[in-house]
Amino acid sequence: MWIKHNRTLLKKVLPLLAILIIVGAAASGCYGRQQPKGWSGVTVAGDTLFVASIEGSLVALNTADGTRLWPDSILGGSDSKVAVYGSPAVEGDLVYVAGYNGKVYAINSESGALRWVYPREGNLEPIVGAPVVSQGRIYFGDSDGKVYTLDAATGDKVGELFQTGDKIWSTLVVDGDTLYVGSFDKKLYALNTADGSQRWQFEVGGAIGSALLVYNDTVYIGAFDGCFYAVNAADGSLRWQSEVAATSWFWAKPVVYNSVIYAPCLDGKVYLLDAETGREVAGAVDLMSPISSSPVVVDDEVIIASQEGKVYFLGTSDNRLGLLFDVGESGQEIFAPLSASNGVVYIHAQTQKEDILYAVEAETGDEAWRPVTLSSK
Amino acid sequence: MGFGELWNAGPVALMINSLIALSSYFAGSFGIAIIIMTVVIRSAMYPLTAKQLHATRAMQEIQPRVAELQKKYGKDKQRLAQEQMSLYKEQGISPAGCVVPMLIQMPIWIALYQSIMKVLPIVPEELLGLSRFLWDWPMVYSALPLNSTFLWLDLVRPDIPIAIIVGATMWLQQKMVTPKTADPQQRAQSEMMLWMMPLMFGFLAMSFPSGLALYWVISNVITIAMQYFTVGGWGGLVRAKAGAGSGAGGVLKQRIAQVEKSPSRITAMEADVVDSTATEEEEPTTYGGGYTTDISRVKHQPKRGKHHKRR
Numbered sequence: 001m002w003i004k005h006n007r008t009l010l011k012k013v014l015p016l017l018a019i020l021i022i023v024g025a026a027a028s029g030c031y032g033r034q035q036p037k038g039w040s041g042v043t044v045a046g047d048t049l050f051v052a053s054i055e056g057s058l059v060a061l062n063t064a065d066g067t068r069l070w071p072d073s074i075l076g077g078s079d080s081k082v083a084v085y086g087s088p089a090v091e092g093d094l095v096y097v098a099g100y101n102g103k104v105y106a107i108n109s110e111s112g113a114l115r116w117v118y119p120r121e122g123n124l125e126p127i128v129g130a131p132v133v134s135q136g137r138i139y140f141g142d143s144d145g146k147v148y149t150l151d152a153a154t155g156d157k158v159g160e161l162f163q164t165g166d167k168i169w170s171t172l173v174v175d176g177d178t179l180y181v182g183s184f185d186k187k188l189y190a191l192n193t194a195d196g197s198q199r200w201q202f203e204v205g206g207a208i209g210s211a212l213l214v215y216n217d218t219v220y221i222g223a224f225d226g227c228f229y230a231v232n233a234a235d236g237s238l239r240w241q242s243e244v245a246a247t248s249w250f251w252a253k254p255v256v257y258n259s260v261i262y263a264p265c266l267d268g269k270v271y272l273l274d275a276e277t278g279r280e281v282a283g284a285v286d287l288m289s290p291i292s293s294s295p296v297v298v299d300d301e302v303i304i305a306s307q308e309g310k311v312y313f314l315g316t317s318d319n320r321l322g323l324l325f326d327v328g329e330s331g332q333e334i335f336a337p338l339s340a341s342n343g344v345v346y347i348h349a350q351t352q353k354e355d356i357l358y359a360v361e362a363e364t365g366d367e368a369w370r371p372v373t374l375s376s377k
Numbered sequence: 378m379g380f381g382e383l384w385n386a387g388p389v390a391l392m393i394n395s396l397i398a399l400s401s402y403f404a405g406s407f408g409i410a411i412i413i414m415t416v417v418i419r420s421a422m423y424p425l426t427a428k429q430l431h432a433t434r435a436m437q438e439i440q441p442r443v444a445e446l447q448k449k450y451g452k453d454k455q456r457l458a459q460e461q462m463s464l465y466k467e468q469g470i471s472p473a474g475c476v477v478p479m480l481i482q483m484p485i486w487i488a489l490y491q492s493i494m495k496v497l498p499i500v501p502e503e504l505l506g507l508s509r510f511l512w513d514w515p516m517v518y519s520a521l522p523l524n525s526t527f528l529w530l531d532l533v534r535p536d537i538p539i540a541i542i543v544g545a546t547m548w549l550q551q552k553m554v555t556p557k558t559a560d561p562q563q564r565a566q567s568e569m570m571l572w573m574m575p576l577m578f579g580f581l582a583m584s585f586p587s588g589l590a591l592y593w594v595i596s597n598v599i600t601i602a603m604q605y606f607t608v609g610g611w612g613g614l615v616r617a618k619a620g621a622g623s624g625a626g627g628v629l630k631q632r633i634a635q636v637e638k639s640p641s642r643i644t645a646m647e648a649d650v651v652d653s654t655a656t657e658e659e660e661p662t663t664y665g666g667g668y669t670t671d672i673s674r675v676k677h678q679p680k681r682g683k684h685h686k687r688r
Contacts, residue, residue: 036500085501100500128501167522169501184522206519209504225519247513249521251505266508292505335505 036100039335041087042346050095052084054355055375058097058107066369070112075105086130086171098127098140106155116155129171141168147181161196171211180219182208188221200236204229211253220261222250228263240278244271253294257316262302264291282319294337298362303345305334324365344368392492394512401520408527411588415595430608433554435470493588497525497533532588539590544579546597553604
């Protein structure tokens with residue numbers, strides 16, 4: 001009866017409802033939240049390299065030929081993928097990996113077996129930066145704004161050293177007995193590694209998402225305000241603030257060579273700054289694509305990768321730019337920091353479906369061994 | 378450049394940068410930015426909205442006459458369509474006027490939804506992706522990442538209380554324009570529309586970021602205000618009161634009464650169309666503003682337009 005009574009209405013209303021539901025579903029489905037995949041860098045220890053795949057596994061490869069040393073160690077168990085954004089840290093016979101699922105894993109570097117996980121129950125807020133190992137302790141910053149420290153051997157929590165005002169996504173730096181922390185609260189902190197007491201803090205104009213560079217008693221840091229800062233490591237006073245006209249965020253960790261800071265930016269440029277004065281020693285090098293991958297120095301060249309998958313070499317003596325390697329043609333992008341060892345550059349490239357590790361001779365651009373697929377769907 | 382790139386570089390980038398700039402101006406409050414953005418969007422769309430409100434109201438008012446036409450020409454679909462179109466034309470109503478403004482708003486909803494998702498990134502990939510949308514304005518790229526909390530809301534995540542508020546405000550909005558009628562079929566239709574849209578939007582709000590729900594709430598409140606001032610009073614929200622004649626509803630009542638007193642205004646066509654026997658059998662349509670009339674017996678409908686001009 002009701003249906004008969006409202007048949008005309010249903011004919012009118014249902015198409016409208018269908019349109020709204022389809023548009024709503026399309027909008028939420030097509031533009032839903034991205035799943036975290038990660039972009040772990042490579043860490044080389046002896047003749048083994050460690051990298052976390054976008055499938056959430058720790059992979060150990062022989063640096064000589066790229067063969068797997070042990071079956072991939074699945075971090076979160078078989079039913080949950082763990083995104084890893086920081087490079088693994090290696091100390092003794094353990095490899096430490098911090099996951100976006102809020103857990104820190106210690107894995108035996110010889111066998112790939114899990115030694116311990118922190119926390120054993122539950123999860124912390126997502127961890128984005130890499131863990132740092134120093135003097136038997138692990139330090140890492142978390143999305144809850146806290147700095148944690150663990151016993152490196154057992155994974156027991158030593159303490160929550162410090163609370164910042166916002167997320168910590170950058171990798172911490174330990175220099176002597178000082179721990180440097182950059183936070184989204186636009187502050188750089190220097191803490192005592194022993195008890196977490198604050199030595200000083202320095203406020204910048206934007207959030208800090210990139211890793212810090214400590215060089216010659218100075219902390220160099222790029223921020224989301226497009227400015228680059230040099231801060232006195234002893235007292236937190238400003239040494240200089242760059243006057244470069246960056247038009248986006250400093251995301252990747254800078255490198256230094258011969259007192260020149262090479263600061264890559266998401267505006268696609270690499271800024272060359274005098275470490276002492278902050279003045280530009282040469283015009284910015286434009287790669288025409290955002291740079292989120294931290295560069296490396298090999299011999300007298302800076303190797304830089306752009307997001308679009310092109311890897312360049314930049315001569316430090318003549319600032320000559322050349323293309324070293326290109327994975328962009330196959331649709332791969334580079335977000336992970338570059339690593340280098342013995343003249344070989346390790347490039348962790350990825351697409352939505354797979355991630356591949358390349359080993360490239362910095363001198364020639366030739367592949368040292370065949371690319372290794374870390375994971376694929 | 379494909380449609381997706383154009384869409385991202387155009388409306389989405391515009392909305393993202395505007396929202397961030399507004400947030401930056403208002404002490405980093407993304408909630409206030411959404412509210413201001415909503416007011417700006419709805420103000421820009423006021424002419425369309427007013428047209429939609431008038432068209433919807435007018436369509437409801439002539440439903441009894443449409444029903445008469447259906448009775449009379451039900452078997453001759455072509456004639457029925459012709460007569461309906463003539464009726465719409467006579468009353469100055471465009472059936473599309475009810476739907477087009479809503480359809481025009483849909484791309485804005487989608488762009489806003491995408492903008493909220495992008496401006497408040499959760500995972501690092503999203504934050505990195507956001508940087509591609511930013512214009513070269515220091516006040517924009519320096520302001521990020523934004524604080525996603527506003528009142529009790531985390532604007533990134535769905536929130537049940539605000540989803541309920543979305544449904545409630547939409548119900549109020551619908552109720553205002555729902556005519557009270559004795560015709561069972563029309564009443565059923567009205568009841569269905571009264572509950573269908575609030576339930577649907579409430580449901581959508583439960584699965585979308587609460588920032589979008591905040592947009593819907595503010596948008597509904599603005600629509601309620603527009604309905605009050607543009608169309609006339611609280612409409613269906615007010616219980617029928619004999620003789621009540623205050624407010625905008627009262628103005629409309631007086632207008633209808635004036636029209637009823639002017640039999641000379643009966644047009645030849647209306648006289649031909651109205652089935653007086655059938656009309657007398659039906660109870661009069663009652664509007665919440667306190668006036669009661671059988672709309673099919675109104676000899677002349679004021680043409681719905683900016684100035685309510687009479688023909």
